[in-house]
Amino acid sequence: MSVRLPRWVLGFSALVYAFLHVPILVLMVFSFNDSKFSVNWSGFTFNWYHRLLERPDILRGLRASLIVGGASTVIATVLGTLIALALARHRFRGRTAFEGFLYVPIVTPEIVVGISLLILFALVKVPLGLTTIVIAHVAFSLSFVVIVVLARLEGMDRTLEEAAMILGADEVTTFWKVTVPQLWPGILSGALLAFTISFDDFVITSFVSGSGSSTLPIVVYGMVRRNVEPSINAISTIILLVTTALIYAADRLVRNK
Amino acid sequence: MAAVRERLLAWLHPRPQARAWALLAPGTLWLLLFFLVPLIIMFVYSMMPRGIYGGVDPGFTLEHYRRFFDPLYLDILRRTFVWSIACTAICLVLGYPVAYAIARGGQWKNLLLFLVVLPFWTSFLVRTFAMIFLLRDSGLVNNWMLRLGVIEHSITLLYTPFAVMAGLVYGFLPFMILPIYASLEKLDLSLLEAAEVLGARPVERFRRVTLPLSMPGVVAGCLLVFIPALGSFLTADLLGGAKQMMIGNLVQNQFSAARNWPFGSAASFIVMALVLLAVMFYLRVKDRAPGEAPLR
Amino acid sequence: MAVSPSSTTGSVVQLSRVSKSFGDVKAVDDVSLEIQRGEFFSLLGPSGCGKTTTLRLLAGFEEPDDDGGEVRLLGEVVNKKRPYERKIAMVFQSYALFPHLSVQRNVAFGLEQRKTPKAEIGDRVRRALEMVRLEPDTFARRMPGQLSGGQRQRVALARALVLEPDILLLDEPLGAIDLKLRKEMQLELKSLNKQLGTTFVYVTHDQEEALTMSDRIAVMDNARVAQLGTPAEIYENPRTAFVAKFIGESNFFGGTAERRNGGGWEVARSGGGRFLVPDHPAIREGRAVRIAVRPEWMDVWRPDAVPPGENAVGGTIRDVIYLGETMHLIVTVPGCDDVTVAVRNEGQLIKPLPWKRGDAAAVAWRPEDCQILEEV
Structure with missing residues (x-):
């Protein structure tokens, strides 16, 4: 190909990549540093990871995050997949407007979502807790699921469904035996993204969580506010590795069409 | 069971609209109840008098919006706006060459792309913490600069506008790269070859073909950076300290320490309005072809 | 006006022992041929035979291997010259019309790059459009997206011809249009070639097309020229089974x-x-x-x-x-x-x-x- 990359573009890009990734890598490396205050390397240790296990708030936060993540993922994935199916397979009045509406939660700043839900829950006097967090996370991640699943549905070969019907399968059978198996990677990657959004979310959660229902990001935020200590590096490393694995999985699923 | 299924099918078959809505209803209901309705309530709250212990009292007032003309709040609004624009501009300058490199990355393309998608999805909180870790007085940046002899004493990086800007750019850069990459990726290479055969050197080729054809990506990227920057809260909260407040921090503050819910709602609504304006602007420009004027 | 190079009659394109590899794969293997001024010359062969790579070597999108012979255009060795340094024009298979530019802007593109005076550009664009039988007043302001396949084809041709090139490269330009229009365009291309005296180098996999239009044909097979000759020589006297089978x-x-x-x-x-x-x-x-x-x-x-x-x-x-x-x-x-x-x-x-x-x-x-x- 005749389009060559100018050298400076390569060098410049390398610097930008460094800017994007070096801070995270440094953070991870120093989670193994055997010194509480210094940023000089004082030897390798798992000490900070052991410390995490001794902290009940972190374990409770992790538990809350997993429960919230699990529940909101299931709900958002089911509801989102249904919406995607309707959009891909049916013409209905107001479709364009509806699609536009789906994008609104994505562009809405999280802080707006958070406080508007806080007001709602206060108004109808629902006590803040895991349930309210799940409600909020579903509302925020639903649109992402729809978009991921819809992309997969639109890339799917419709003639397969038609072939199934010609071969005698009714709509319901066709759906379960042909559509769903093909759609599975899309659904799964939608679910992974929903889980990641939920697992990582701090801003919205900070408004709709009660005192006994702090998720992991809430706990970490508290730690960061109080003091910069290597345990935060350790828990950050764990969070990063989990999300990286999830994103990698989702990425593979989307790509292996 | 089979009979129920038969009857359901028989009922749904001639009613495609009903089928569509049966699929749409649960999710839509959720979004209406827990997304749209709260926004409306928030809007209503923003025009009601403040309650004593948080919440609101009955009545109607525009006082909260009027308060934004107070220099203190105008300042916050201006800062938010200027910083969001600056962040967008910096992201564009940093992001475009990277997007270009990925699009022409050949065998490395997938890996390079993944390395941009990754921060896109990883915890914003953790990434902001990474910035703190680097920038604080006893952090790595100071440490290395001391060692290299660039500075003699630690300098304050954290809690400065510089730190906030670095955090914003660090946080939102992937949002700029991905859409620009997508539009460059779609670019038909034969167009570039055509430009070359017609006599365009690389610089001209970029100016007259590549750049105009990647404009949709540039515009989308700017929107995707500008919007979250406008509504950002964590960055200024953790990296900026009290003096570098953005409107997101103002909102948060009204719902925690200040306990002025209607004022917070008004601020929040202003954020939302700015976002919608930006989106409308985007939809306006999006479809306008970035062509050149006709010959006379 | 593009300056006509000194009236060197004879060959305007010379490939001497040209080779081009991509990794281990030889795309063009020791190919030599000469193309005469004003000739309609076709490179014919199945996909993957090396005909497109040969054309791209002429255009300058590919360089010959380091020890891969010489490409000469108008007598000058151009092995290392970039496309914009060569005085050639090209029509692409996909037309490659700039989607963000109007028809007239597309056609003017090359003239503008060659620093043609403004006053002259408008005039030449009009004439080029007329030459390919597109009414300038109707089509000049349209965007490529508003044209049919055949019209795009004509714009692509006008964009190349407006430069009054000595050599015009055409990469399967008729592949994407329907049969009837294709026959019509074949005759038009042929008559443009004779009328303008421009050398046409035409890549195609369609043997009938090559026989109809060409003065001479190089049939390519497996990165080499299997046979070079007039349509009659190739049809009536194929030298290899491949040529006999591929043509007719x-x-x-x-x-x-x-x-x-x-x-x-x-x-x-x-x-x-x-x-x-x-x-x-x-x-x-x-x-x-x-x-x-x-x-x-x-x-x-x-x-x-x-x-x-x-x-x-x-x-x-x-x-x-x-x-x-x-x-x-x-x-x-x-x-x-x-x-x-x-x-x-x-x-x-x-x-x-x-x-x-x-x-x-x-x-x-x-x-x-x-x-x-x-x-x-």
């Missing part, structure tokens, strides 16, 4: 040259019988011979009625195929592939062919209609 249809027969017979040779056919072929430098006594015979040069007879002096092989009619203008008789012959014979259709309703499936028949052709292939 052919029936192949093999055997061993037994002895001279008059001005030709007598060949023992593998599978039985013998036939006569004309003399050819490639034939040696006792060595294998392979020939090709075009279906329309053959005829089918009753086994006992073959005209004297003709070569004949016996077989069975397997199929009678109605093609409109002609009829194809497919004959199963022992010892070789099925033979196809084309006979004129004189009206099956009035004067039906006297053959049906299963009939015994003899296929016959005159010795001088044998095409002797150089590789066996």
Whole structure:
């Protein structure tokens, strides 16, 4: 190909990549540093990871995050997949407007979502807790699921469904035996993204969580506010590795069409 | 069971609209109840008098919006706006060459792309913490600069506008790269070859073909950076300290320490309005072809 | 006005022993050819044969390998020259019209890059559009997205011709338009070539197209030139089985040259019988011979009625195929592939062919209609 990359573009890009990734890598490396205050390397240790296990708030936060993540993922994935199916397979009045509406939660700043839900829950006097967090996370991640699943549905070969019907399968059978198996990677990657959004979310959660229902990001935020200590590096490393694995999985699923 | 299924099918078959809505209803209901309705309530709250212990009292007032003309709040609004624009501009300058490199990355393309998608999805909180870790007085940046002899004493990086800007750019850069990459990726290479055969050197080729054809990506990227920057809260909260407040921090503050819910709602609504304006602007420009004027 | 280079008549394009590899794959392997000024020259071959790479070497999108020979345009070695440093024009397979520029802006693009005075540009754009029969007042302001395939094709051509190039490269430009329009464009291209005196280098995989338009054709196979010649030479005297098969249809027969017979040779056919072929430098006594015979040069007879002096092989009619203008008789012959014979259709309703499936028949052709292939 005749389009060559100018050298400076390569060098410049390398610097930008460094800017994007070096801070995270440094953070991870120093989670193994055997010194509480210094940023000089004082030897390798798992000490900070052991410390995490001794902290009940972190374990409770992790538990809350997993429960919230699990529940909101299931709900958002089911509801989102249904919406995607309707959009891909049916013409209905107001479709364009509806699609536009789906994008609104994505562009809405999280802080707006958070406080508007806080007001709602206060108004109808629902006590803040895991349930309210799940409600909020579903509302925020639903649109992402729809978009991921819809992309997969639109890339799917419709003639397969038609072939199934010609071969005698009714709509319901066709759906379960042909559509769903093909759609599975899309659904799964939608679910992974929903889980990641939920697992990582701090801003919205900070408004709709009660005192006994702090998720992991809430706990970490508290730690960061109080003091910069290597345990935060350790828990950050764990969070990063989990999300990286999830994103990698989702990425593979989307790509292996 | 089979009979129920038969009857359901028989009922749904001639009613495609009903089928569509049966699929749409649960999710839509959720979004209406827990997304749209709260926004409306928030809007209503923003025009009601403040309650004593948080919440609101009955009545109607525009006082909260009027308060934004107070220099203190105008300042916050201006800062938010200027910083969001600056962040967008910096992201564009940093992001475009990277997007270009990925699009022409050949065998490395997938890996390079993944390395941009990754921060896109990883915890914003953790990434902001990474910035703190680097920038604080006893952090790595100071440490290395001391060692290299660039500075003699630690300098304050954290809690400065510089730190906030670095955090914003660090946080939102992937949002700029991905859409620009997508539009460059779609670019038909034969167009570039055509430009070359017609006599365009690389610089001209970029100016007259590549750049105009990647404009949709540039515009989308700017929107995707500008919007979250406008509504950002964590960055200024953790990296900026009290003096570098953005409107997101103002909102948060009204719902925690200040306990002025209607004022917070008004601020929040202003954020939302700015976002919608930006989106409308985007939809306006999006479809306008970035062509050149006709010959006379 | 583009300055016409000194009236060097003769060759404007010279490839001498040009090679180009991508990794381990040789895309162009030791290709030499010369193209004369004003010629309509086609590079013909199946996909992957190297014809497009050859064209891209001329355009400058690819450079020959380091020891890969010389590319000369207008007498000048251009191996390392970028496309924008070469005085050529090109029409792309996908047209490559800039979607963000109007028709006139597309056509003006090259003139603007070549620093043509503004006043001149508008005028030349108009003339170029008229040349490809697009009404300037109707089309100049349109965007490429608003044009049909045929119209885009014409704009792409105008964009190239407006530069008044000495050499115009065309990369399967008619591939994407429908048959009727394609025939029309073929004739138009041919007449533009003659009218402008521009050298056309045309890449195609469509043999009929190449035969219709070209002054000369290079048939490419497997990164090399299999045969170079006029359409008649290539059709009537293919040198290899590949060329015979790729251009038109052919029936192949093999055997061993037994002895001279008059001005030709007598060949023992593998599978039985013998036939006569004309003399050819490639034939040696006792060595294998392979020939090709075009279906329309053959005829089918009753086994006992073959005209004297003709070569004949016996077989069975397997199929009678109605093609409109002609009829194809497919004959199963022992010892070789099925033979196809084309006979004129004189009206099956009035004067039906006297053959049906299963009939015994003899296929016959005159010795001088044998095409002797150089590789066996």
